[in-house]
Amino acid sequence: MQAANDLSELIKEAISSNCIKFYEYKNFYNVEKIGKSNSRKIYRTNLKNSEQYFTLKSFDFDDITIKEIIHEFKLHHKIVHRNIIQFFGITDKENENDQLEKYLLVTEYVGDITLQNYLKENYENLTWENKYKLAYQLVCTISYLHDKEIVHCVLNSSNILVYKNNIKLIDFGLSKRIKEASNQHSDLVGMIPYIDPKKFVSIKPYSSNKKSDVYSIGVLLWELSSGQSPFKDEMYDANLATQISQGYREKIVPNTPINYSNLYTECWNCEPDDRPNMDQVIAKLKAIITKSNVIMEDYYQTDINYELNPQLSINNQNYNLDLPHENLSQNIQNFDKINTKEMGPIIQNISKSIFEEDLSIIVDELVDLYFKKANEGKEEMIRRQAIFNCIDNYKLNSQEIYNWLINNQKKSNYIYLLGYFNYQGIEVESNKLKAFELYKKASDLNNSAAQYDLINMYMDGDGINKDHRKAYKLSLKLAKKNYSSGINLLGYCFYNGIGTSVNGYQAFTLYKKVADLENSNGMNNLGLCYDNGIGIEANEQKAFELYQMAANLENSHGLNNLACCYKNGLGTVINYQKAFELYQKAADLGNTYGMYNLGKCYEKGILVKKNINKSIYWYEKSAMQGHGNAQCKLEKLLKNMD
Structure with missing residues (x-):
């Protein structure tokens, strides 16, 4: 063991290098012993000019303990979290007769209840x-x-x-x-x-x-x-x-x-x-x-001097009926995240022998069909149902496809579709991490469908950590292939500053190209640009026309935004009956904003006769998809009914 003087020098060196902050002991007052932990004394105290409590804790004065404490402080320099006790520094209690308790750790006071x-x-x-x-x-x-x-x-x-x-x-x-x-x-x-x-x-x-x-x-x-x-x-x-x-x-x-x-x-x-x-x-x-309808704070991103990278935050604005431009679905790319239950393949048993070569052709067709729908702007619910319909047409079932995929992972389409089955929980428990690994593997083989789904996972942090820089780079790669889905995702990156700087004009240009390729998402997103004056002079008439085009292609965001136009007379004359019908249609397609707006209509008697039960029904459905305002509305209504 090192001598006490050497250990004191070790502490002083850590203080001088700013590894540990030093506090003068004389500046502490109301020092009160509150307990012991493994024979070490613990005190509660206040610091001069502060009503805040701190904890002072003694520690063994040996080389191993000192080195580990210094290491702990180094860790705390990069860790600041509300649920982790803060290490503030060290103080030296004047106690010449008891060198072993001279130094005390200064930490956040959090009581002593385990x-x-x-x-x-x-x-x-x-x-x-x-x-x-x-x-x-x-x-x-x-x-x-x-x-x-x-x-x-x-x-x-x-x-x-x-x-x-x-x-x-x-x-x-x-x-x-x-x-x-x-x-x-x-x-x-x-x-x-x-x-x-x-x-x-x-x-x-x-x-x-x-x-x-x-x-x-x-x-x-x-x-x-x-x-x-x-x-x-x-x-x-x-x-x-x-x-x-x-x-x-x-x-x-x-x-x-x-x-x-x-x-x-x-x-x-x-x-x-x-x-x-x-x-x-x-x-x-x-x-x-x-x-369980419990609202929980985000305890990962916390509040104590927390570092925040502004490029890693998606600006999802929730438009509500209270606002002039309510709920124009600003989360442009969230159109894929709709949890709507649909019918699986009807055929449960294979009625004829299918050769392996035939199955390989069918798997390629399924992937091509899925990606074709993505490039048309069809939402996830529609794309998934298209896959099930195709399987039914061949009189197969999804279990047969899944079993074949497990044993055939030579081509990127096979790897991707197995990932999709894992993501969606088709014939296997949903495993998004496994899906991510398979998507990544297929993406590295330049599979476009895999790249499309992988971008969405990187953007949303769905089952993995968000990585907006990778989302941007992969969107750029997919867009260079001239696929409308990739161009649309790249436009979304520029619109919201995901992995790159916000560039309204670039977003507008890309969305125009997507709309010209007859992608309904591009039409809706281009409408948002005209509606909000992003990259182009605001033009309500043009926004209305584009929302109409998207709605005609059964795009739920286009339907919801068109409803807003009819309700508020944006680019058209006010038509409450039409607005209500469009909100209903958007909600039926699983659009969380359409559900929220429908709930608002029934709650306030806007566009339709007031009906609290129906309001609760639609708020609940919207809240289940993560709409924060819907959750608040639901709780308020349920509380008033008690």
């Missing part, structure tokens, strides 16, 4: 909404760390705090690193239920990784549902570790939502490769929460 104790004390009063909130905060926080390439390693309910009903992560595995570096392993026994089982069975040393954190998350999600520590009545010993490695798990608590229990059982799978990643955990938990 998640474990919080659940014990409050479980009976927690609703599922409360549990969902804690669970969502937790998974978003760990996902945030993983995106920064940080693995926590020691997640458990005793090193997670709850302060003002919010999750607070204490550190990034600092205590574990210190124990490992010091060859201290005894305290890790208490974490056996949370440790990746691979550590118990691996012959070679097994390094904790992101999937290890996912395993711990699974146990913590169970703990939130039960209010109890895992295996609370059993000894945390080698026998328990062996049982866990062989698949022993806690039982599902009665009345736990089935999708929630499915999620945590996926997370605590013995095999790391069979566990979801944190992005998938977030997506699945968010879907569960959305179905």
Whole structure:
């Protein structure tokens, strides 16, 4: 161990290099001892000229601990998150007789209630909404760390705090690193239920990784549902570790939502490769929460000096009936994200023998048909139904196609269509990460349909992290092939500044080309340019004509925007009856804005007789597709009915 003077120099060097901020101890007041953690003293205090509370915490004064603390501060320089305790710096308490407690860490004050104790004390009063909130905060926080390439390693309910009903992560595995570096392993026994089982069975040393954190998350999600520590009545010993490695798990608590229990059982799978990643955990938990009509904040993008890249934000303006230009569907490319249930192939059994060569021709035809519809501007619901109709025409079923694809992955069309089946959940559970991998593989082989769907995934962050720069580059590549779908996506990039600078004129030029290629999305988007004066002088008459053209091709956004024109007399005379019919048609096609506007009509008695029940129906359908205003309206109406 290094001498105390050398260690002090190590700390001073870190302070002088701005790695650690130094606070004068004399500027702290109301210093109050609030507890101990592993023999280390913890104080609550105020800082001069501030009513804010801070925590002062002593630490072992040895070379291993000092080096790990410096490392922890370096991590915190790039991590600022509301659910992660902030490390502010260090102070030196004047205490010549006790050098070992001279230095104190200065951190954010978050109390001392662990998640474990919080659940014990409050479980009976927690609703599922409360549990969902804690669970969502937790998974978003760990996902945030993983995106920064940080693995926590020691997640458990005793090193997670709850302060003002919010999750607070204490550190990034600092205590574990210190124990490992010091060859201290005894305290890790208490974490056996949370440790990746691979550590118990691996012959070679097994390094904790992101999937290890996912395993711990699974146990913590169970703990939130039960209010109890895992295996609370059993000894945390080698026998328990062996049982866990062989698949022993806690039982599902009665009345736990089935999708929630499915999620945590996926997370605590013995095999790391069979566990979801944190992005998938977030997506699945968010879907569960959305179905329960609970509104959740975004705990991934957080609020403490958070870095924000403006090029990575899509400007999706929600136009409502309250505004002069209500709900002119500004999210131009979201036309593909419509969750409408359609009929699958009617034929359930193959009535004749199909040769492999015939199937290869049919698969090529399916992909060509899908991409043809995309270039016409048809929305996802229509494109998917076209595929099912084609399969029916050949008197096949989708299971036969899927089985053939599994065994035939030589051509890019085969790779792409297998990805599409995985994305849509056709004959297999929806797996967007798998779909992404297959799309990427087919895209690298220059498959245009795969490139089209891959762009949308990059733009929306659908099952993967958003990557607007890649979306822009791939849109440019697809547009150079002169496909209208690619040109339209490139126009969207310039319209919203996705992966490139906003350029209204360039967007207008590209949308005009798309419209000339008879793509209904291009017609609608060009109408938006004329309507809002983007890249061209505003012209309501021209906007109306283009919305009309798109609507005639059954484009749901064109229908909704045309309805707005008739309601407000934009480029045409006011016609309330026509407006209502068009809103209805857009809503029936699954357009979330059409649904919202229809709900508004029924709520206020606009264009139609007031009907609160129908208003609730349409607000609910719109909210299920993520329309924030619809969710607020729905909650307000339901509350007034109580």
